[in-house]
Amino acid sequence: MTTSTSTSQTIPGGFGGVGGFGLDSLPISQERLTLLNRFKSERLGNIRPMGEFFDRNRISKPNGMGDIAHRLSYNLTYFQSNYIIIVIGLLIYCLITNLWLVLTILFLLGGLNYIRKLPPNEPLVILERSISQKQLYIGLFSVAIPLLWISSAGSTIFWIIGASATLVIGHAALLEPGVEGGFASNV
16 A cells, blocks of 8 residues: 655645645745745734724824934834835835836846756857856846836835835824833833
8 A cells, every 4th residue: 555645835825736836836945935934923923903003092292302212112113013014015006106117127037037947057058159157147137237227226215215214203203102111111
């Protein structure tokens, strides 16, 4: 009597096994998947309710720099997961509104994935010319850098940083710490 064991790996969350789509067909390693799962559980595991995050009764003008520093210290740690969601939302908004940037990123990732899958010591032969992996990387980046400039990747990055900092620091400075924050500072 023989027993068959399945060696295919599936992705948590219902993606594995759909139409033969397992972990082996993705350009993501098991270590990266573990890192993403750990990020999800540690960083995004304590998302605060929206009613608490947007509590209008706790919004007030700070009394000085000491009060701002106290509010920032408390709110940045207490609402850390909510702030990460805001930054991710702004990133997704930028990608949705800038199709050229999305196409450039897909081109760059596709090229990197293609070059990575080539055998390391065998050059690629195109029209009787052999091209090494190093030359392929140089060619990819020499095309991708102007594409990133045309698609305004730099200004998008600075916009995300500025908008995120404004929203997160503004919220953290204007929202008074909760009742549990008063007990934590007295201990």
